[in-house]
Amino acid sequence: MxxxxxxxxxxxxxxxxxxxxxxxxxxxxxxxxxxxxxxLAMIPLVSLLWTVLVNGVGRLSVDFLSFSMRxxxxxxxxxxxxxxILGTLIITGWATLISVPIxxxxxxxxxxxxxxxxxxxxxxxxxxxxxxxxxxxxLFVVAFMTIFLDPGTRLGIMGSIALSVLMVPVxxxxxxxxxxxVPNELxxxxxxxxxxxxxxxxxxxxxxxxxxxxxxxxxxxxxxxGETAPLLVAVGVTESIxxxxxxxxxxxxxxxxxxxxxxxxxxxxxxxxxCVVDITYQNAWGAALVLxxxxxxxxxxxxxxxxxxxxxxx
Amino acid sequence: MTTTDSPQRPARPGGHAERAPxxxxxxxxxxxxFNRVFRWIATGAGAFILAILAAVALFLxxxxxxxxxxxxxxxxxxxxxxxxxTSLLEFVGPLIFGTLLAALLALALATPVAMxxxxxxxxxxxxxxxxxxxYLVDLLAAIPSVxxxxxxxxxxxxxxxxxxxxxxDNLGWFPLFAGQVSATGKVLxxxxxxxxxxxxxxxxxxxxxxxxxxxxxxEEAALALGATRWEVIRVAVLPFGRSGVISAAMLGxxxxxxxxxxxxxxxSPGFLVYSLEILAASQHNxxxxxxxxxxxxxxxLAVNALIATGLALFLIxxxxxxxxxxxVARRKxxxxxx
Numbered sequence: 168m169x170x171x172x173x174x175x176x177x178x179x180x181x182x183x184x185x186x187x188x189x190x191x192x193x194x195x196x197x198x199x200x201x202x203x204x205x206x207l208a209m210i211p212l213v214s215l216l217w218t219v220l221v222n223g224v225g226r227l228s229v230d231f232l233s234f235s236m237r238x239x240x241x242x243x244x245x246x247x248x249x250x251x252i253l254g255t256l257i258i259t260g261w262a263t264l265i266s267v268p269i270x271x272x273x274x275x276x277x278x279x280x281x282x283x284x285x286x287x288x289x290x291x292x293x294x295x296x297x298x299x300x301x302x303x304x305x306l307f308v309v310a311f312m313t314i315f316l317d318p319g320t321r322l323g324i325m326g327s328i329a330l331s332v333l334m335v336p337v338x339x340x341x342x343x344x345x346x347x348x349v350p351n352e353l354x355x356x357x358x359x360x361x362x363x364x365x366x367x368x369x370x371x372x373x374x375x376x377x378x379x380x381x382x383x384x385x386x387x388x389x390x391x392x393g394e395t396a397p398l399l400v401a402v403g404v405t406e407s408i409x410x411x412x413x414x415x416x417x418x419x420x421x422x423x424x425x426x427x428x429x430x431x432x433x434x435x436x437x438x439x440x441x442c443v444v445d446i447t448y449q450n451a452w453g454a455a456l457v458l459x460x461x462x463x464x465x466x467x468x469x470x471x472x473x474x475x476x477x478x479x480x481x
Numbered sequence: 482m483t484t485t486d487s488p489q490r491p492a493r494p495g496g497h498a499e500r501a502p503x504x505x506x507x508x509x510x511x512x513x514x515f516n517r518v519f520r521w522i523a524t525g526a527g528a529f530i531l532a533i534l535a536a537v538a539l540f541l542x543x544x545x546x547x548x549x550x551x552x553x554x555x556x557x558x559x560x561x562x563x564x565x566x567t568s569l570l571e572f573v574g575p576l577i578f579g580t581l582l583a584a585l586l587a588l589a590l591a592t593p594v595a596m597x598x599x600x601x602x603x604x605x606x607x608x609x610x611x612x613x614x615x616y617l618v619d620l621l622a623a624i625p626s627v628x629x630x631x632x633x634x635x636x637x638x639x640x641x642x643x644x645x646x647x648x649x650d651n652l653g654w655f656p657l658f659a660g661q662v663s664a665t666g667k668v669l670x671x672x673x674x675x676x677x678x679x680x681x682x683x684x685x686x687x688x689x690x691x692x693x694x695x696x697x698x699x700e701e702a703a704l705a706l707g708a709t710r711w712e713v714i715r716v717a718v719l720p721f722g723r724s725g726v727i728s729a730a731m732l733g734x735x736x737x738x739x740x741x742x743x744x745x746x747x748x749s750p751g752f753l754v755y756s757l758e759i760l761a762a763s764q765h766n767x768x769x770x771x772x773x774x775x776x777x778x779x780x781x782l783a784v785n786a787l788i789a790t791g792l793a794l795f796l797i798x799x800x801x802x803x804x805x806x807x808x809v810a811r812r813k814x815x816x817x818x819x
Binding site for chain 2: 190191193194197198200201202203204205207208209211212214215218219268269272273275276277279280281285286288289291292293294295296297298299300301302303304306307309310311313318319332335336339363364365368389390392393394395396399400403404421424425428429448451452455458459462463466470
């Protein structure tokens with residue numbers, strides 16, 4: 168063997184056995200950066216949840232949850248958020264009643280019947296609709312309702328319709344995913360028994376996917392229950408309790424938070440023991456805590472429903 | 482739940498009975514009675530959604546029309562914020578500019594971080610933990626925007642204020658950081674940071690999905706050539722996921738453009754100015770925040786003017802979202818992964 172070949176072999180061996188330090192450093196750096204990106208995202212999450220908890224928990228009491236703000240002015244700390252909780256539940260409830268049938272039927276259409284240009288455009292525009300700004304949904308309802316009502320009218324149900332515009336596409340997407348998971352064999356078995364298609368869908372397809380659909384609906388509710396802008400535009404504000412979504416303005420938790428925040432600090436006379444300077448901020452934090460708890464409960468329940476009741480397909 | 486497209490799209494089930502070129506005898510029996518009714522109900526629901534979207538565009542246009550056709554004098558009489566001799570376009574232009582500026586800054590801040598998180602969950606995190614960690618990021622999307630606003634105003638703005646002062650002192654020559662730094666921190670830069678946090682989850686969710694779709698063979702081939710983990714990502718994962726990440730970013734952009742409450746609660750608004758000075762007070766406002774700010778007090782032509790600005794926002798977000806969705810759809814057709 169010549170000397171050169173030995174040299175070349177040694178060179179190759181060196182290349183193969185020793186790592187290039189530069190590549191190693193890059194790899195390490197990127198690993199750190201990527202872990203760092205995740206850590207960075209956790210900072211606001213932790214900070215936000217912690218702030219809401221610390222600031223909100225002091226305001227929570229039975230009174231806070233069971234009184235409205237009717238007749239409460241200035242730094243008076245005796246008001247509560249009962250009217251806002253009620254309004255949120257009623258408005259979101261109506262929104263759910265409107266969106267779930269439309270969303271579920273559309274999902275059934277897309278999965279069981281959908282062919283051709285109509286189905287393609289429905290899929291596409293449902294996706295596009297998920298991006299409608301929430302305030303535009305509120306404006307739409309106001310613009311639409313002037314056909315039937317006086318321009319200045321604000322009703323709870325208008326908020327529900329606005330929320331439905333935002334909620335329907337979410338329901339369609341999640342129900343569609345769930346219906347697709349139902350194995351075809353189940354449908355075929357049902358057809359083979361002579362069951363008509365609609366009955367197969369109702370009794371077999373929907374029943375198999377009911378857990379997933381429930382999850383999807385709960386997550387969709389969690390998504391819209393915190394919406395503020397459309398309600399601010401379409402429902403207005405009130406300080407009193409209102410059970411009727413078809414008559415008069417309603418208060419909701421998100422709007423309550425915004426309103427308390429925008430009122431700012433109150434001015435107290437010296438020696439007034441019944442006056443708290445930053446009561447509006449305390450109210451806002453307390454309501455924020457309640458709202459976040461509701462949203463988290465919906466999220467967690469949704470995921471647990473899916474985990475516990477989902478049919479074992481494998 | 483974020484509205485990502487599922488990567489796999491199994492063949493559409495059903496539809497054999499009425500689809501197959503049925504033997505003549507069976508024809509009448511496959512769809513009759515309630516079967517047909519049910520089919521029409523389902524199809525009707527699908528068509529109804531298209532009708533809603535069309536109605537949104539139509540009613541906004543109809544109600545915006547009086548403002549679009551009104552003279553400058555009528556407008557400045559009806560809307561207090563529009564001074565004499567200013568057209569609607571001259572008024573809305575700065576709002577559109579502010580909206581785009583805030584959203585683009587948020588996007589610039591959020592996209593690299595979201596890509597990092599996407600890679601972290603798809604390739605770096607221990608597989609057992611990945612799902613839980615992904616859920617943590619999704620939690621950011623579950624928090625109501627009004628709470629972000631509260632947090633941004635009362636917690637984040639004071640924290641960021643010294644940072645903005647430092648930027649203003651040291652990098653003041655850069656157009657974005659020029660001008661008098663606001664003493665309150667209620668500026669567009671703070672808004673962008675909050676918006677960036679808010680759009681992180683959607684960008685992360687979509688990019689995570691596309692990164693997970695990278696063909697295993699590509700990655701293993703790169704590994705077999707001796708690539709380090711980062712090199713695998715650079716040569717196999719990122720090129721494969723590029724269009725997915727672009728559309729994810731555009732979805733995030735659409736979200737940021739339409740965000741109302743966080744902007745409304747943090748920014749100290751300014752009108753009629755085109756300004757790049759994101760650290761200065763009262764220089765910018767966004768369309769959505771402007772509408773929410775003024776809608777309660779508006780009446781008559783002022784409502785029409787607000788709806789006209791809303792129409793502008795609707796058109797911008799629709800354009801952004803449709804482009805993003807079109808990229809996703811195209812990608813789905815050509816992607817080798819499915």
